Amino acid sequence: MLVFFLIWEFTATYLIPVPKTIFPSFTQVIWNFTDQSFLLTLLSNYSQTLLRSSLGFIAGFLSSFLTGLVLSLKHTASDYASPVATLMFSVPSVAWIPVLIVLVGVDEFRLPLAASFMCSYPPILYGMINALRTFDRDQLDIAAVYCLKHRTRYRFVILPQLMARVLPSVKTEVVMVWKTVFVTEMLVLPNGIGYLSLIYASTLNMDKLIAVVLALALTLVSINALIDRLEKKSSRILGGVDEQHLP
Amino acid sequence: MSSISLKNVSVAYSNRKALKSVNADFPAGSLSMIIGLNGSGKTTLLKTVAGLVDYDGNVLIGGRLVDDVQPNLRGVSYVPQNNALIPSLKVQWNIALGLIDRVRDSRAVEKRVEEVAQTLGIEHLLNRYPKELSGGEARRVAIARALAFDSDIILMDEPELSVDVQTWQIILNVVLKTRRGDKTAMLATHNFEDLMPYVDVLCLLHEGNALFVGSPANLETENLPSDVRVWLGSAIRVDDLECDEGDFCVVFLDGREIYAGPRENHVRGYRRVLVLPKHATVDQKGVLKGRVIRRIGYHVGHIITVVEINGQELVVTSRETLPDGATVGLSVEKAIPLGGVR
Structure with missing residues (x-):
């Protein structure tokens, strides 16, 4: 990564014969983060994007997870739901934006929320249905024989398996949600980092534009790292297993 | 202690019948062995008793x-074929799974x-x-x-899978211990050689049909389908039994030991044994003389090949x-030896 930044710095400073406003160096971009007014503008718009993405994603994730759990109770139900989920999953998330503009209107809150919901619900549900289908049948049998309560069955056997299978798709979808909200903001909204990027692009503020993109990239990398950690620990967390002691 | 009875039990997966009107009784406290070729319905029979598959007919427990x-x-x-241990739980939790909802202390x-x-020599694996x-x-x-679950009935599906000789010996000891205790044990297995002498009830399955259910001492193999005889061999009567001081025994067939x-493994009075085809080979130097009846597979x-020896049919292996x-x-x-040892 350091090498990449060094090459960028060197190329922008010495090799590419274009004005710095078109191709700023790495230090020039980073310098923006010391500019208080830029930082305030970025934070204010970033918080909007963060709120939209997070709420939309949480709503989509929870609804799809609950739908998946309900489907897990009856195998035939997941058979019926599967084609619908597959169809919805196949639609690119940005393709929902024009549909949603018509359905919910150009609303600062409802539109990005609906877009991020549509971006996360179908793929996670699709992942849940596939996870249910590839469950280790013997483990379910074991749960049926040994666990007296449904709660124990879900806590110790079903949920850890589901999470282990669903989390990789969650990782992809959370990134997609940010991208969708970004595009929505660029297209129709008056704030958010998508909007901010468009403003900086139209005023040829390349250093600020790249700073915004860098902030977005850092966010997505952090989210990925966080979910990676969660993925590794999820089964234990959901299993509620004390590392040392039996119940 | 609980007995198990299956009355006209049939199980179908899609269009394939895995069990066809099986009737079988497994007395309380008995050790039962389910044998059969792959796809004969062994696992399905165990799952039926456990209530893990939909079936027609009746199952009675106790x-x-x-x-x-x-x-x-x-x-x-x-105990399923692939163990089905819960990957997110440590060994101690996997063992305790059946106790979580039942034991408060x-x-x-x-x-x-x-x-x-x-008992199983796995104390060092608990964490x-x-x-x-x-x-x-x-x-x-x-x-x-x-075992931790402490139920009346224990069902094991091919416990010999992926275990070495030492582990198999440990498992065998555990199985025999449950038999001496108060549990009713049912094992589906391909490794019937080691268990046969101790089995109270033998259930021989073939393409979903129970060809034989009862004490191994009563097993007759002459009328079984050829493909079953090819792996099961022959149940025959022998003349005598002698054991040396080192506790090893020999039986006599046509005067040869x-x-x-x-x-x-032996019970006084029982003189029936199972001879596997791999243990009976045609050898020109062989001291037992037999007459070839027919090739079966x-x-x-x-x-x-089936050979007649002393008025009985013996399934043997030959190179030509x-x-x-x-x-x-x-x-x-x-x-x-065939016939339950207590």
Whole structure:
């Protein structure tokens, strides 16, 4: 990564014969983060994007997870739901934006929320249905024989398996949600980092534009790292297993 | 203690019938062995008893009809073929799985887990995750889970899978211990050689049909389908039994001695043994003389032939095709005693 930044710095400073406003160096971009007014503008718009993405994603994730759990109770139900989920999953998330503009209107809150919901619900549900289908049948049998309560069955056997299978798709979808909200903001909204990027692009503020993109990239990398950690620990967390002691 | 009865039990997967009107009784406290070729319905029979598959007919446990009883209320513990250990739980939790909802006292759970872990020699594995176990260790953990559950009935699906000789000996000891205790044990297995002398009820399945259910002492093999005889061999009557001071016994067939395992495998009065085709080979130097009746199949590059010896049919292995009616010399290495040992 350091090498990449060094090459960028060197190329922008010495090799590419274009004005710095078109191709700023790495230090020039980073310098923006010391500019208080830029930082305030970025934070204010970033918080909007963060709120939209997070709420939309949480709503989509929870609804799809609950739908998946309900489907897990009856195998035939997941058979019926599967084609619908597959169809919805196949639609690119940005393709929902024009549909949603018509359905919910150009609303600062409802539109990005609906877009991020549509971006996360179908793929996670699709992942849940596939996870249910590839469950280790013997483990379910074991749960049926040994666990007296449904709660124990879900806590110790079903949920850890589901999470282990669903989390990789969650990782992809959370990134997609940010991208969708970004595009929505660029297209129709008056704030958010998508909007901010468009403003900086139209005023040829390349250093600020790249700073915004860098902030977005850092966010997505952090989210990925966080979910990676969660993925590794999820089964234990959901299993509620004390590392040392039996119940 | 609970007995198990199957009355006209049929199981179908899509269009394929896995069990076809099976009737079988397994007395309380007995050790039963389910044998058969792959796809004969062994696993399905165990799952039927456990209530894990939909079936037609009736299953009675301890004389009580359990068709509408959920698996967790049938009082059975089950060891599936692939162990099915829960990957997110440490070994100690996997073993304690059946106790979580049933035993409130955590000390009691811990004690029970330690007890069964000790029985199976897996105390050192309690803090590991299933992925950190070898095949044999995982097998022992799955069996420990079943033992910890302390049900009246224990069902094991091919417990010999992926275990070495030492582990198999441990498992064998555990199985025989449950038999001496108050449990009813049912095992589906391909390794019937070691268990046969101890089995109370033998259930022989073939393409979903129960060809034989009863004491191994009553097993007749002459009318079984050829493909069953090719792997099962022949149940025959022998003349006499002698055991030396080292506790090893021999039986006599046509005046010639055949090794028949340790003394503890034999019951006074029983003179029936099972001879596997791999233990009976055509050998021109063989001291037993038999007359070739017919060829019935092939098994791992060998020809399987039925030979008549002393008025009984013996399924033997030969390297070449033998003409019907020819007299051949035979060597019989081992005879497995049939008939429950208590």
